Amino acid sequence: MNLLSKLSDHELINSFNAGNVNAFETLVLRHKEKLYTSIFFLVKDKYLAEDIFQDVFIRIIDTIKSGRYTEEGKFLPWAMRIAHNLCVDYFRKVKRTPTIKNSDDQDIFEVLNFTEESAEDKMIKKQSHNRVRDMLDQLPEDQREVIILRHYADMSFKEIAHITNCSINTALGRMRYGLINLRKMMVAKQISL
Template sequence: MYKLCDEQLITLFKKGHSSALEELVHRHKDKVFTSILLLVKDSFLAEDIFQDTFIKIIDTIRAERYTEKGKFLPWAMRIAHNLCVDHFRKIKRTPMIRTGDDKDIFDVLGFSDSCAEEKLITRQSHDRVRRMLDMLPEEQREVIILRHYAELSFKEIADLTQVSINTALGRMRYGLINLRKMMTEKQICL
């Protein structure tokens, strides 16, 4: 079933094949979960929002309201992002993309190195990048995370964050300039 496209899996799920939904979840779980975790910075909360995301997806598909032909992942990411925003609205604080939780996000992404020394070097580099990302303004952090970790296009990022494509591109540009500046000032080598 892994050779079927997302649309074919959705059609099969509508016809009662639950394994099609399992394949969709398995295919996209890493990107959706990672994006949620990067936004909420709490693995337990991220798991809850991840589950809520797929419950909403299931409900929408079953109610015949799914209209995003060929764009399942961006649609799922938009649902996840909106649920994160809703969570922060409920607790009346803005989402901060910070590190410091016990879970290493780069382990979630499935990086694997062949020896302990390489793992240590990779982890140290990732820690440096995360600390520098934390120093960026929220809008710049969000665009960089959605582009590099969730692998969304700038159009998808613009739609998700409700800004123009030029604004999303500008935020990315300034975020990268700021990261380079931090690396130069602190003489950080990745």
């Protein structure tokens, strides 16, 4: 397995195509954190993020096995594009789904708590992490998306522009305004991280 970790993404994909399942496992482990974190910050639900993450790799396997993979040397941006599209598809589907409202005009599924938080989840939720997430949620969607892709997925502005279908200058502008808005929120709430 150690030898596989030294291979490039392209070499791992070729090895996987040749029948080496461990090569694909190495590829998944290499990019798991960036992909999952980006999905999680877009959908804001741990279980949904896990489902979408799995769907991303199912699509990747299907594409590679069918011989349609052509993104040589650009595996992560390609995988991020698939993840982004699956998140967008999810939100489109949710918009078409009717909501059931209670007497206070709240979606009943947002009011009900179906799961009990585990000890692991409680440990993960540190105070500063929650503050940043709350502030990110208050940003306009386009600004939030660029900040998440840049800081959590560690993507270049060129990759972000490609994924979000905008120019590099637009992505840079969204990042700038998003950071300005975050600073304003921090000053207003007297938060220091």
